[in-house]
Amino acid sequence: xxxxxxxxxxxxxxxxxxxxxxxxxxxxxxxxxxxxxxxxxxxxxxxxxxxxxxxxxxxxxxxxxxxxxxxxxxxxxxxxxxxxxxxxxxxxxxxxxxxxxxxxxxxxxxxxxxxxxxxxxxxxxxxxxxxxxxxxxxxxxxxxxxxxxxxxxxxxxxxxxxxxxxxxxxxxxxxxxxxxxxxxxxxxxxxxxxxxxxxxxxxxxxxxxxxxxxxxxxxxxxxxxxxxxxxxxxxxxxxxxxxxxxxxxxxxxxxxxxxxxxxxxxxxxxxxxxxxxxxxxxxxxxxxxxxxxxxxxxxxxxxxxxxxxx
Amino acid sequence: xxxxxxxxxxxxxxxxxxxxxxxxxxxxxxxxxxxxxxxxxxxxxxxxxxxxxxxxxxxxxxxxxxxxxxxxxxxxxxxxxxxxxxxxxxxxxxxxxxxxxxxxxxxxxxxxxxxxxxxxxxxxxxxxxxxxxxxxxxxxxxxxxxxxxxxxxxxxxxxxxxxxxxxxxxxxxxxxxxxxxxxxxxxxxxxxxxxxxxxxxxxxxxxxxxxxxxxxxxxxxxxxxxxxxxxxxxxxxxxxxxxxxxxxxxxxxxxxxxxxxxxxxxxxxxxxxxxxxxxxxxxxxxxxxxxxxxxxxxxxxxxxxxxxxxxxxxxxxxxxxxxxxxxxxxxxxxxxxxxxxxxxxxxxxxxxxxxxxxxxxxxxxxxxxxxxxxxxxxxxxxxxxxxxxxxxxxxxxxxxxxxxxxxxxxxxxxxxxxxxxxxxxxxxxxxxxxxxxxxxxxxxxxxxxxxxxxxxxxxxxxxxxxxxxxxxxxxxxxxxxxxxxxxxxxxxxxxxxxxxxxxxxxxxxxxxxxxxxxxxxxxxxxxxxxxxxxxxxxxxxxxxxxxxxxxxxxxx
Numbered sequence: 001x002x003x004x005x006x007x008x009x010x011x012x013x014x015x016x017x018x019x020x021x022x023x024x025x026x027x028x029x030x031x032x033x034x035x036x037x038x039x040x041x042x043x044x045x046x047x048x049x050x051x052x053x054x055x056x057x058x059x060x061x062x063x064x065x066x067x068x069x070x071x072x073x074x075x076x077x078x079x080x081x082x083x084x085x086x087x088x089x090x091x092x093x094x095x096x097x098x099x100x101x102x103x104x105x106x107x108x109x110x111x112x113x114x115x116x117x118x119x120x121x122x123x124x125x126x127x128x129x130x131x132x133x134x135x136x137x138x139x140x141x142x143x144x145x146x147x148x149x150x151x152x153x154x155x156x157x158x159x160x161x162x163x164x165x166x167x168x169x170x171x172x173x174x175x176x177x178x179x180x181x182x183x184x185x186x187x188x189x190x191x192x193x194x195x196x197x198x199x200x201x202x203x204x205x206x207x208x209x210x211x212x213x214x215x216x217x218x219x220x221x222x223x224x225x226x227x228x229x230x231x232x233x234x235x236x237x238x239x240x241x242x243x244x245x246x247x248x249x250x251x252x253x254x255x256x257x258x259x260x261x262x263x264x265x266x267x268x269x270x271x272x273x274x275x276x277x278x279x280x281x282x283x284x285x286x287x288x289x290x291x292x293x294x295x296x297x298x299x300x301x302x303x304x305x306x307x308x309x310x
Numbered sequence: 311x312x313x314x315x316x317x318x319x320x321x322x323x324x325x326x327x328x329x330x331x332x333x334x335x336x337x338x339x340x341x342x343x344x345x346x347x348x349x350x351x352x353x354x355x356x357x358x359x360x361x362x363x364x365x366x367x368x369x370x371x372x373x374x375x376x377x378x379x380x381x382x383x384x385x386x387x388x389x390x391x392x393x394x395x396x397x398x399x400x401x402x403x404x405x406x407x408x409x410x411x412x413x414x415x416x417x418x419x420x421x422x423x424x425x426x427x428x429x430x431x432x433x434x435x436x437x438x439x440x441x442x443x444x445x446x447x448x449x450x451x452x453x454x455x456x457x458x459x460x461x462x463x464x465x466x467x468x469x470x471x472x473x474x475x476x477x478x479x480x481x482x483x484x485x486x487x488x489x490x491x492x493x494x495x496x497x498x499x500x501x502x503x504x505x506x507x508x509x510x511x512x513x514x515x516x517x518x519x520x521x522x523x524x525x526x527x528x529x530x531x532x533x534x535x536x537x538x539x540x541x542x543x544x545x546x547x548x549x550x551x552x553x554x555x556x557x558x559x560x561x562x563x564x565x566x567x568x569x570x571x572x573x574x575x576x577x578x579x580x581x582x583x584x585x586x587x588x589x590x591x592x593x594x595x596x597x598x599x600x601x602x603x604x605x606x607x608x609x610x611x612x613x614x615x616x617x618x619x620x621x622x623x624x625x626x627x628x629x630x631x632x633x634x635x636x637x638x639x640x641x642x643x644x645x646x647x648x649x650x651x652x653x654x655x656x657x658x659x660x661x662x663x664x665x666x667x668x669x670x671x672x673x674x675x676x677x678x679x680x681x682x683x684x685x686x687x688x689x690x691x692x693x694x695x696x697x698x699x700x701x702x703x704x705x706x707x708x709x710x711x712x713x714x715x716x717x718x719x720x721x722x723x724x725x726x727x728x729x730x731x732x733x734x735x736x737x738x739x740x741x742x743x744x745x746x747x748x749x750x751x752x753x754x755x756x757x758x759x760x761x762x763x764x765x766x767x768x769x770x771x772x773x774x775x776x777x778x779x780x781x782x783x784x785x786x787x788x789x790x791x792x793x794x795x796x797x798x799x800x801x802x803x804x805x806x807x808x809x810x811x812x813x814x815x816x817x818x819x820x821x822x823x824x825x826x827x828x829x830x831x832x833x834x835x836x837x838x839x840x841x842x843x844x845x846x847x848x849x850x851x852x853x854x855x856x857x858x859x860x861x862x863x864x865x866x
Contacts, residue, residue, distance in 0.1 A: 044473065045452065083530035
C-alpha cells in the first residue's frame with residue numbers, strides 16, 4: 001500500500017513539471033502583454049514595469065527563476081493587482097470556493113445517490129424514468145442558465161432567498177450551492193444507477209436474497225458498497241472540477257472565490273496569477289484523484305488484492 | 311409473498327430517503343427563517359444608517375492614485391482623497407477643494423494656491439503645500455509606472471524631468487512658497503489646468519505612510535491596504551476584502567466633514583452587468599455602474615424609472631489605417647464615413663440614447679460645439695467612391711473591420727457592414743479578437759479598419775484632438791499632418807482668449823474630418839440604475855460622483 005502511494009506521488013512530479021512548463025511558455029507566447037492598455041503606455045513606463053517583473057530578461061532565465069520561486073512556495077506578485085501576491089489572492093478566494101464546492105458536493109451526493117439507487121432498484125418503471133429524465137435535464141442544463149432561473153424564481157419573484165453574495169446575508173449560500181451541485185447530482189445519479197444495476201445482477205446479491213435477507217439490508221449492506229464504486233471514482237475529479245469550475249457560479253452570484261480570478265487573470269495576461277492558479281489547481285486535481293483511488297481500493301476487495309500483491 | 315415484502319422494504323427505503331431529504335430541507339428552512347427575521351434589504355438598511363451601496367464594476371487594481379487607472383478605481387479614490395480643487399457636481403466647474411482660493415497670473419502661466427488651514431490628513435497630520443510638491447515628484451518617477459504622468463506635463467519642465475532630460479526636480483514648476491502657499495508654473499497658459507487638479511494622478515499622497523511601506527517610487531507596496539492608507543478625502547478606508555467589497559467610512563478629520571452626510575459607502579465589485587441589475591432589483595444596491603443594453607427598453611416603460619441616461623464625455627469611432635493601399639485616398643475614407651446612418655444605428659442597435667457623432671470631440675466640451683460637414687449622404691458617398699476609382703463599388707478590395715470580442719461591438723460592426731454594402735456596394739468582413747490581442751494588432755497597425763472608443767480624461771477639446779498628432783501614442787492610424795500638429799501643439803496653447811482657442815480647435819477638427827483617418831460614430835452615454843433615495847447625485851458629462859454631496863432620503 002505504501003509502495004502504491006509512493007509511486008503515485010512520484011508520478012505526480014513529472015506531471016506537475018510538464019504542467020508548469022507548458023503553461024509558462026504558452027502564457028508567455030500568447031499575444032498581448034500584461035501591460036498593454038487601451039490608452040498608449042509610454043515607453044518609460046513599459047520599461048520600468050518590465051524591469052520590475054523581470055520581463056526584460058530572456059524567457060529561459062525567467063523560467064528558471066520562476067521554478068526557483070515556486071520551489072519555495074512563492075507564486076510571485078500579481079501583475080494586474082500591484083501590491084497583491086498570487087499566494088495572497090489564492091488564499092483569499094480558496095476558503096470561499098472550497099466551502100461552495102463542499103456544499104455543492106453534499107447536495108450532489110444526496111440527490112444523486114438517492115435517486116440513482118432508487119432508480120436501479122426498480123429499473124424501467126416510473127421510479128426509474130422520472131429521476132433519470134430529470135438527471136438528463138440536470139446534466140444538460142448549464143449553470144449559467146440554471147443560476148439566473150433560480151434567482152428569478154426564488155430571489156426576485158418569491159423573495160425567499162438573496163440573489164447574490166456569500167456569507168453577507170443569511171441564506172445567500174443556498175442558491176449558489178444548488179446551482180453548482182445540480183449538474184453533478186445528475187451525473188452521480190446516472191453513475192450510481194449504472195453501478196447498482198450491475199451489482200444487483202451479481203451472484204452474491206442473489207445469494208444474499210436467497211438467504212432471505214430483507215431487501216433494505218441487501219441494498220445497504222451488500223450492494224451499495226460495490227455499486228457506488230463508480231461514484232467514488234468520480235468524486236475526486238468532481239471535487240477538483242467543482243473548485244476549478246466554480247467560475248460561472250461565482251460570477252452569477254458575485255462570490256469572491258478563486259474561480260473569478262482564474263478567468264480574469266487569463267484576460268489580463270496576469271502571467272504569475274495564471275501560472276499560480278494552474279499549478280495550484282493541478283496539484284489539487286492530483287491529490288483528489290489519489291484520494292478517490294484510495295477510497296475505491298478500500299471499497300473494492302479485488303483492487304485491494306491487486307495493490308497489496310502488486 | 312416475496313414480492314409484497316420487497317415492495318414493503320422498498321417503500322421503507324424510500325421513506326427513509328424522503329425523511330433524509332426532509333431533514334435537509336428543514337435545515338435549509340431554518341437558515342431561511344433566520345434570514346426572514348432580518349428581511350430588510352441593503353437599501354432599506356442603508357437609508358436609515360446612511361450607508362450607500364454602490365455597484366462599482368470590477369475589483370480595483372490599486373488604490374494608489376499614482377498607479378491606478380480606470381473608473382472603479384477612480385470612484386473609490388475620489389472618496390478617499392481630494393485634490394486642490396473640487397468640481398461642481400452638475401457643471402464640473404472648479405470649486406475650492408484643499409485649496410480655499412487661487413490666483414492666476416495675467417499671462418495665465420502662474421497659479422498660486424492658498425491651501426486651507428484646516429486641511430488635514432485622515433490621521434490628523436496637517437496637509438501642506440510641500441505635500442503636493444512631494445506627491446507630484448512621486449507621480450513623475452518613471453519606476454512607479456504611472457500611466458497618467460502626462461496629466462502633469464502642462465507643469466513647467468515636468469515632461470523633461472519625467473523623460474530624464476532634466477534631473478533636478480527643483481526646476482519643475484511646483485514650489486511651496488510656505489506651508490499654505492503652492493505656486494505652480496506652467497509651460498503655456500493651459501485653460502484646462504484647474505480641471506486636471508481634480509484628477510487622481512494629481513491628488514496628494516501621504517509621504518510618511520508611503521515611505522513606511524517601501525521606497526517612494528516602489529510599485530505595489532502595502533500602503534494602500536485598509537488600516538495603512540492615510541488619505542485626505544471625505545472618507546477613510548475601513549475594509550478592503552478582495553472581490554467582495556470595499557468599505558469606506560466618514561473621515562472626521564476632513565476639513566468639510568460637517569457637510570458630509572453619508573456615514574459609509576460600500577463599493578461592491580460586480581463585473582457581471584446582469585447580476586448587478588438583479589441585485590439592484592433585490593434592493594442590494596443603491597446605484598449600478600451600468601445596465602445591460604437589452605434591459606433599457608423595459609426600464610423605459612416604467613413610471614419613475616430608476617434608469618438614468620446621460621451624455622458621457624466619450625466618442626465611439628472607427629480608426630482607419632491610412633497605410634492600407636486602398637484606404638489611402640481621403641475620398642474613400644469620407645465615402646465610408648458618409649455611408650453610415652448613425653441615427654438608425656443609435657435608435658435600432660445601441661438603443662441607449664447615444665448621440666450620433668459627426669466630429670471627434672463631443673459637442674459641448676468646454677463650450678465647444680464642433681461644426682462638421684460630415685452627414686449621412688449615400689448619394690455623395692457613392693460619388694466620392696466613384697471619383698476615387700471604384701464606380702458602384704466595383705473591384706473595391708474586401709475590407710476588414712476589426713473589433714474586440716463583445717456583443718455590442720459585433721452588432722454595430724454588422725450594421726455598418728450592411729450599410730456599406732447597401733450604400734456603396736462594397737464587401738466588408740468583420741473580425742473579432744480577444745481584448746489584448748486586439749490591442750496588439752491595433753498598435754502594430756495590423757488592421758484595416760478598427761473599432762475604438764475614447765473617454766475624456768478632462769473636459770477640453772484638446773483631450774480629443776491631441777490624440778491624432780503625428781507622434782501621438784493613441785493615434786495608431788498612420789495619419790500625420792504637420793499643419794495639424796502645429797495647431798494643436800503650438801498655436802492653440804499660445805492663444806490669448808478662450809474663443810480664439812476654440813477657433814483653432816475647430817480648424818484642427820475640420821482638418822481631421824476632411825482627411826478622415828477616423829470615423830466618428832456616436833457620443834457615449836452613461837446608463838445607470840439609481841434608487842430614488844439617493845439625492846444630490848446629479849449627472850455630469852464625466853459621470854463623476856461627488857460623494858460628499860450625496861445624501862440618502864429615508865422614507866421611514
